Amino acid sequence: MSENTTRAAGDSRGEQTLDILASHGFGVDGLTDEQRQVLGELSSQELELVLDIKARLDEVGPEVQAHSEIAGGALF
Numbered sequence: 001m002s003e004n005t006t007r008a009a010g011d012s013r014g015e016q017t018l019d020i021l022a023s024h025g026f027g028v029d030g031l032t033d034e035q036r037q038v039l040g041e042l043s044s045q046e047l048e049l050v051l052d053i054k055a056r057l058d059e060v061g062p063e064v065q066a067h068s069e070i071a072g073g074a075l076f
Helices: 003-023 033-040 044-060
Strands: none
Touching: 003 033, 003 044
């Protein structure tokens, strides 16, 4: 596989990861390109962990909460 093919596959995987995060309530549109790249490079296990942590935080958090209050809004 060429470097361009590998990069394209990685870009596609990264976009899928960002789509999954967005569908779970992560505000990925407001992130910098660098932050989006970091999140897009999460392994499957890391993604599962992040989603699990967010779900648990959502369960115990108040009904309405400003996103910027937790981790500068980068995760929630």
